[in-house]
Every structure is written in C-alpha cells, then in structure tokens.
Amino acid sequence: MKSLSHNARRRSTLAVAGVSASLLLAVTATGAIAAPTPAPSTSTKPVVCPTEEGVTPTSVSLGFVTPKTGPAAPNFQGAWQAAQLRIDQENAKGGVFGRKLKLTVYDDQSSPTGQISAVNKALQSDHVFGFGANTSVDAMYTTLKQQNVPITGFSNLPLNSDRNAFSGTGVPLPSNISGTGLFERLKALGVTKLAIINHATPGAANSGNQQAKTVPFVPGLTTVLRIADEPMGAHDATSTALRVKQSGADGVIFTGFIEGGVSLAQALAQQGVKLKGFNVAGLTDPSVLKTLNGALEGAIGSTYGAVPVGVNIRGVKTFAAGMKAAGLNPYSASAPMGYVAADLLIRGLKEAGKCPTRALFIDKLRNVTDYDGGGLAPGKISFKPGITPNGTPSTCSYYLTAKGTDLIPDAKPTCGGKFINTDTGKVLN
Numbered sequence: 171m172k173s174l175s176h177n178a179r180r181r182s183t184l185a186v187a188g189v190s191a192s193l194l195l196a197v198t199a200t201g202a203i204a205a206p207t208p209a210p211s212t213s214t215k216p217v218v219c220p221t222e223e224g225v226t227p228t229s230v231s232l233g234f235v236t237p238k239t240g241p242a243a244p245n246f247q248g249a250w251q252a253a254q255l256r257i258d259q260e261n262a263k264g265g266v267f268g269r270k271l272k273l274t275v276y277d278d279q280s281s282p283t284g285q286i287s288a289v290n291k292a293l294q295s296d297h298v299f300g301f302g303a304n305t306s307v308d309a310m311y312t313t314l315k316q317q318n319v320p321i322t323g324f325s326n327l328p329l330n331s332d333r334n335a336f337s338g339t340g341v342p343l344p345s346n347i348s349g350t351g352l353f354e355r356l357k358a359l360g361v362t363k364l365a366i367i368n369h370a371t372p373g374a375a376n377s378g379n380q381q382a383k384t385v386p387f388v389p390g391l392t393t394v395l396r397i398a399d400e401p402m403g404a405h406d407a408t409s410t411a412l413r414v415k416q417s418g419a420d421g422v423i424f425t426g427f428i429e430g431g432v433s434l435a436q437a438l439a440q441q442g443v444k445l446k447g448f449n450v451a452g453l454t455d456p457s458v459l460k461t462l463n464g465a466l467e468g469a470i471g472s473t474y475g476a477v478p479v480g481v482n483i484r485g486v487k488t489f490a491a492g493m494k495a496a497g498l499n500p501y502s503a504s505a506p507m508g509y510v511a512a513d514l515l516i517r518g519l520k521e522a523g524k525c526p527t528r529a530l531f532i533d534k535l536r537n538v539t540d541y542d543g544g545g546l547a548p549g550k551i552s553f554k555p556g557i558t559p560n561g562t563p564s565t566c567s568y569y570l571t572a573k574g575t576d577l578i579p580d581a582k583p584t585c586g587g588k589f590i591n592t593d594t595g596k597v598l599n
Contacts, residue, residue: 217524217525219524219525219526220525220527222299222525222526222527222528223293223297223298223299223528224297224298224299224300225269225299225526225527226269227269228268228269228270229265229269229270229271229272230265230266230269230270230271230272230299230519230526231272231274231296231297231298231299232257232271232272232273232274232298232299232300232301232302232512232515233273233274233275233276233289233292233296233298233300233301233302234249234250234253234254234273234274234275234276234301234302234303234304234508234511234512235276235278235285235288235289235292235301235302235303235304235305235310236249236250236275236276236277236278236303236304236305236508237277237278237279237280237305237306237307238250238275238277238279239277239279239280240278240279240280240281240284241280241402241403242280242305242306242307242371242402242427243280244403244427244429245306245403245427245428245429245452245503245504246304246305246504247499247502247504247505248493248498248499248502248504248505248508249304249324249502249504249505249507249508249511250275250304250508251496251498251505251508252489252493252498252502252504252505252506252507252508252509252512253273253275253302253304253508253509253511253512254273254275254512255492255493255496255498255509255512256508256509256512256513256516256544257271257273257512257516259492260516266516266519266520266526267519267520267523267524271515271516271519273302273512274292274296274298276288276289276291276292278305278307278310280305280306280307281307282307282309283309284307285305285307285309285310286309286310286313288310289301289310289313289314290313293313293317293319298319299319299320299526299528300319300320300321300322300515300518300528300531301314301319301320301321301322301323302321302322302323302508302511302512302514302515303321303322303323303324303326303511304323304324304504304507304508304511305324305326306324306326306371306372306373306374307371308326308327308328308372308373311326311328311332311335314332314334314335315328315332315333315334315335318334318528318529318532319334319528320334320335320336320515320518320528320531320532320535321334321335321336322335322336322337322338322510322511322512322514322515322518323337323338323507323508323510323511323514324337324474324504324507324511325337325339325340325341325342325373325474325475326342326372326373327342327344327345327372327373327376329341329342329560330342330343330344330558330559330560331344331558331559331560332560333532333536333559333560334528334532335560336514336518336535336553336560337475337551337560338475338507338510338511338513338514338541338543338546338547338551339474339475339476339506339507339510339543339546339547339548339551339564340475340547340548340549340551340561340563340564341551341553341558341560341561341562341563342373342376342563343380343557343558343563343589344558345376345379345380346383346591346592346593347380347557347558347589347590347591347592347598348380348381348383348384348589348590348592349384349563349565349587349588349589349590350384350387350388350587350588350589350590351565351566351567351584351585351587352381352423352449352472352567352587353381353384353385353388353391354388354584354587355447355449355470355569355584356391356421356423356446356447356449356470357388357390357391359421359446359447359470360420360446360447361391361420361421361445361446361447362390362391362392362420362421363391363392363393363394363417363418363419363420363421364385364391364392364393364394364395364419364421364422364423365393365394365395365396365397365413365414365417365419365421365422365423366378366381366382366385366393366395366396366397366422366423367395367396367397367398367400367410367422367423367424367425367426367434368397368398368400368424368425368426369399369400369401369402369425369426369427369430370398370399370400370402371402371426374425374426375398377425377451378396378398378423378425379398380592381423381425382396383592384590384592387590387592387595394417394418394419395413395414395417395419397410397413400424400426400430400434401430402426402427402430403427403429403430404429404430404432404433405430405433406433406437407430407433407434407436407437407438408437408440408441410434410437411434411437411438411440411441411443412441414438414443415438415441415442415443419445420445420446420447421445421446421447421448421449422434422438422445422447422448422449423449424448424449424450424451425451426451427452428450428452428453428455428458428503431450431451431452431453432458432462432465432466435448435450435462435465435466435469436462436465438465439463439464439465445468447470448466448468448469448470449469449470449471449472449569450466450469450470450471450472451472451474451503452471452472452473452474452503452504453466453469453470453471453472453503453570453572453577454471454473454478454479454501454502454503454570454577455499455501455502455503455577456501456575456576456577457501459572459574459575459576459577460575464574466572467572467573467574468571468572468573469571469572470569470570470571470572471569471570471571471572471577472567472568472569472570473503473506473568473570474503474504474506474507475507475547475548475567476506476507476510476543476546476547476548477506477545477546477547477548477568477583478568478570478577478579479500479501479506479579480570480577480578480579481568481579483545484545485542485543485544485545485546486545486546488544488545489506489509489544489545489546493505501577506546509544509546510543510544510546510547513543513544513546514535514541514543517535517538517541518531518532518534518535519531521534521535521538522534522535535553536553536554536560537553537554538551538552538553538554539552539553539554540552541553547564548564548566548567548568548583549564549565549566549583549585550564551564557589557598557599562599563589565585565587565589565599566583566584566585567583567584567585567587568580568583568584569584
C-alpha cells in the first residue's frame with residue numbers, strides 16, 4: 171500500500187483534530203459523548219393512499235340529507251346552510267390534511283322513499299364518502315349500516331345502535347332508557363300532572379313513550395293524558411286543548427315540529443287553560459313569539475341538543491356570528507344541528523388521518539370521548555360504548571323561557587339528571 175502524501179496526511183490530521191475538539195466540547199458540556207445527529211432528509215415521498223369512495227388527493231366528497239321539500243321542510247330550515255357554513259370555515263383553513271371538502275345537499279322530501287332514492291344516488295352516482303343529516307326520516311340507516319358508510323347529525327334512533335352513526339350533540343336514548351332532567355325542571359315550576367303529547371314520527375314517538383314510561387319513577391309527578399298522534403305542523407289543535415283541559419293537567423310536554431307546538435299553545439289560550447309548565451321542543455327562535463299575543467308566555471323551550479344562541483360560550487358565539495355574516499338565522503333549532511353534523515364529519519376525517527377510509531373514520535371516532543360539538547354541545551360527548559352501544563348521553567341540557575317577545579336562555583345548563591331503565595326502574599348513572 172502506498173503511503174499518504176504529506177498534504178493528505180495533514181488533511182487527515184486536521185479532520186481528526188476537529189472531531190476530537192467537537193467531542194471534547196461535548197464531554198465538557200454534558201459529561202457524556204453525544205451520538206452524532208443524522209442529517210435531515212432532503213426529500214420526502216408523497217403519501218400513497220388506498221382507493222376510497224369520495225376521496226381524492228385534493229378533495230373529499232360529503233353529502234347532507236335533509237327535507238328541503240315536504241311537510242317537514244319548515245322544521246329543518248337552516249340546517250344544510252349551517253352545515254355548508256362549517257365546511258366553508260374548514261376549507262378556508264386549507265381543508266383536512268390539504269383536502270378541500272365538497273358538500274352536496276340531498277332532499278329526502280320528508281319521506282322514506284324520497285330519502286332512499288336520494289341516498290342511493292349519492293352512493294352510486296356521486297360516490298359520497300359519508301353523510302351529515304338533519305331529518306326526522308330514518309329509512310336510509312339500514313343501507314348506510316350495510317355499506318359501512320359514516321353518518322353524523324340529528325338524533326334519529328339508529329344513532330344509539332348503529333356503529334357507523336354518530337350524534338353530534340350526544341347519543342339519543344333507546345326506548346327503554348330515559349333521563350329525568352326535563353321532569354326536574356318542570357317540577358321546579360310546580361307541575362304535578364302531565365300531559366305528554368307528540369306527533370307521529372319515529373323520533374317524536376320514541377321521546378313521548380320514554381317520557382311516559384319515566385314519570386312513574388319521578389316522585390311528585392303523574393301522567394294524566396297521553397297523545398301520540400298529534401298532526402304534524404300547523405293545525406287546528408282545539409280538540410287536543412279540550413282534552414288537556416278535561417284531564418286536569420297543569421303541565422304539558424310537546425314533542426313535534428315547532429309549528430305544531432304553536433298551534434297547541436294558541437288553542438290552549440283560546441280554551442283558557444293555564445299551565446304551570448309547558449315544554450315545547452324546538453322553541454328556540456324568538457321571532458315565533460311576535461305574533462302569538464302571549465300564547466307561549468312562560469313556556470320552556472328546549473333545543474334539539476345544542477347550547478342555545480345567547481349563552482356566553484365561544485363556540486356558540488362563533489356559530490352565531492358566522493350565521494349572521496352569511497345572512498342566515500342562527501336561532502333556528504335545526505341550524506346548530508346541521509353545523510354540528512358537519513363539524514363531526516370534519517372531526518372524523520381528522521381522526522382517520524392522512525389516508526381516510528370509511529372504516530378508519532368509524533373506528534377512530536368511536537374511540538373519541540371528549541367531543542364538544544364545536545362548542546355547541548352542553549357537555550363532553552363520548553362515542554365509546556356506555557349506557558348505549560354508541561356511548562353515554564350528556565346529563566346536561568339548556569332551556570329557554572318565553573318572556574314577552576324574548577326567549578331567555580338559562581344562565582347555566584340543567585345537569586345531574588338520572589338515566590333510568592324504564593323496564594326495571596334501575597338508575598344507570
């Protein structure tokens with residue numbers, strides 16, 4: 171082997187000396203010899219994702235199902251517009267992992283056949299990844315479950331059992347479990363005898379049946395009238411008001427579209443019925459009160475699960491400001507549900523990661539225990555199996571009180587209600 175030249179030997183010596191000096195500094199500073207840090211990579215390989223319906227390298231296609239036409243349409247006004255608002259907000263920040271979100275709205279026409287037709291088009295022709303929904307019709311859920319398509323939104327019954335379905339404001343209760351929060355709120359107003367009334371949709375009927383089955387487990391309350399087939403929407407409620415009057419009820423719980431609740435309130439006023447407590451689901455928009463001449467004075471409104479506009483919470487103010495800026499009504503009971511449905515789709519995509527699949531979306535979101543509905547849920551929501559297969563509902567709810575032409579939200583939520591198995595009377599929490 172040839173010996174090194176003088177210059178080569180000199181370069182080698184200087185290099186060793188430099189290393190020795192660096193090591194000495196390291197030893198002096200740390201008392202130990204640090205491992206050399208590898209140079210950062212100058213190139214990254216693009217993420218190659220498996221093929222998935224509705225997902226491209228630059229976009230994700232989503233659907234939103236709601237009744238834009240048909241008898242239920244007025245009750246769900248603002249839902250899809252609020253969902254689009256939330257999508258637009260996320261796209262303005264760059265989308266999810268660089269993918270922009272595309273939302274297509276499907277009209278279920280307030281009917282099972284219309285809903286099935288719309289969903290089949292979305293899946294077969296438009297190749298939608300997943301859905302948000304705000305509708306009282308639940309015909310689509312079997313198809314979505316069979317194809318493992320994620321869906322978020324309004325509290326239809328399958329949201330408490332179908333693993334692919336997620337309620338944005340807390341899992342709805344099955345037919346044999348009920349909460350006591352609303353009853354305690356009415357008892358505080360002096361109510362002792364209840365009339366429980368709902369219109370004939372699956373969700374409303376389930377709520378009314380739950381309530382009627384729970385009353386025997388609430389000391390100080392009895393049910394004196396049960397009506398499960400009140401007409402939808404605006405109607406002549408004179409006969410119902412007479413039945414309430416004859417029953418001696420001093421409190422009413424009405425579950426149905428807000429127009430139906432207004433019809434009942436007007437009929438009760440015409441018949442001179444004075445109630446200590448009157449709960450109307452969906453009574454959240456103060457504009458409803460302006461033409462009623464006090465027929466709903468003192469009524470207790472309840473949202474469809476969201477914190478009402480007017481409560482000093484950042485998420486609520488962000489939602490309300492965005493709606494107003496877009497020229498939309500933030501007080502609609504359905505609008506927050508549309509907003510939260512879209513927010514939950516976004517959360518699920520983030521949980522699924524850079525290569526989202528329907529299976530990953532469902533698996534990852536099913537392990538989330540701290541969802542807050544973008545600030546619109548009254549408490550943290552867990553999607554892990556709990557009281558129901560799809561999680562444990564929040565024990566908190568907000569209520570509003572009609573005063574003149576204003577709806578005044580409670581300063582804080584009503585919390586601490588019990589969940590009762592109405593088949594056994596067992597308290598579950």
